[in-house]
Amino acid sequence: ExxxxxxxxxxxMGMTNKKSLKCExxxxxxxxxxxxxxxxxxxxxxxxxNFKEQTExxxxxxxxxxxxxxxxxxxxxxxxxxxxxxxxxxxxxxQDDAGLNTGELFFGEGSRLTVL
Amino acid sequence: xxxxxxxxxALSVPEGENLVLNCSFTDSAIYNLQWxxxxxxxxxxxxxLIQSSQREQTSGRLNASLDKSSGRSTLYIAASQPGDSATYxxxxxxxxxxxxxxxxxxxxxxxxxxx
Numbered sequence: 001e002x003x004x005x006x007x008x009x010x011x012x013m014g015m016t017n018k019k020s021l022k023c024e025x026x027x028x029x030x031x032x033x034x035x036x037x038x039x040x041x042x043x044x045x046x047x048x049x050n051f052k053e054q055t056e057x058x059x060x061x062x063x064x065x066x067x068x069x070x071x072x073x074x075x076x077x078x079x080x081x082x083x084x085x086x087x088x089x090x091x092x093x094x095q096d097d098a099g100l101n102t103g104e105l106f107f108g109e110g111s112r113l114t115v116l
Numbered sequence: 117x118x119x120x121x122x123x124x125x126a127l128s129v130p131e132g133e134n135l136v137l138n139c140s141f142t143d144s145a146i147y148n149l150q151w152x153x154x155x156x157x158x159x160x161x162x163x164x165l166i167q168s169s170q171r172e173q174t175s176g177r178l179n180a181s182l183d184k185s186s187g188r189s190t191l192y193i194a195a196s197q198p199g200d201s202a203t204y205x206x207x208x209x210x211x212x213x214x215x216x217x218x219x220x221x222x223x224x225x226x227x228x229x230x231x
Binding site for chain 2: 004044105
């Protein structure tokens with residue numbers, strides 16, 4: 001496989017469920033990101049991982065819990081979500097060596113989450 | 117905080133027309149600017165990336181220009197085709213010491229090209 005792969009593509013969950021979104025990148029990048037795309041807002045950054053270390057948390061509620069076990073895999077653990085959390089969750093990766101790269105981001109197809 | 121605005125929000129044109137999509141941003145301290153395409157229910161596909169030191173980039177029928185000092189970028193699509201129908205997103209990366217992947221997005225221009 002090539003590029004950035006996200007699973008599942010679609011997820012429906014109740015507010016008391018616990019689920020996880022998975023992202024895998026096959027580009028040899030060292031930085032991975034979670035972005036959220038909801039109907040009424042522009043795409044917004046949630047989390048950044050650089051060399052497996054979380055470098056940014058964009059004031060995301062604790063019901064979203066990221067995990068990055070290695071530079072190729074990124075998870076987003078979900079628990080006790082609210083209906084307003086329904087959105088498209090996009091994973092992206094880049095080579096984030098400052099000054100040595102273009103900063104180009106590559107996105108996955110996204111996971112469409114519906115919270116009932 | 118960086119604000120990115122895209123005009124128009126929607127555009128519907130007949131096949132064959134040349135198009136201009138506009139993007140403006142409030143903070144000129146950018147590292148780069150990217151144009152993406154998003155098909156319904158899909159992820160983002162990178163179209164063009166312009167570094168802050170560059171003025172334009174071209175790929176096939178697409179040409180993107182950047183005027184950093186005035187906070188503007190345009191995406192020019194030549195000889196539009198129905199397959200170009202999608203939402204086009206503009207995003208900028210800040211040059212203020214933050215992670216390069218921290219992009220600020222506009223709301224997009226929804227383009228429909230009819231046969």
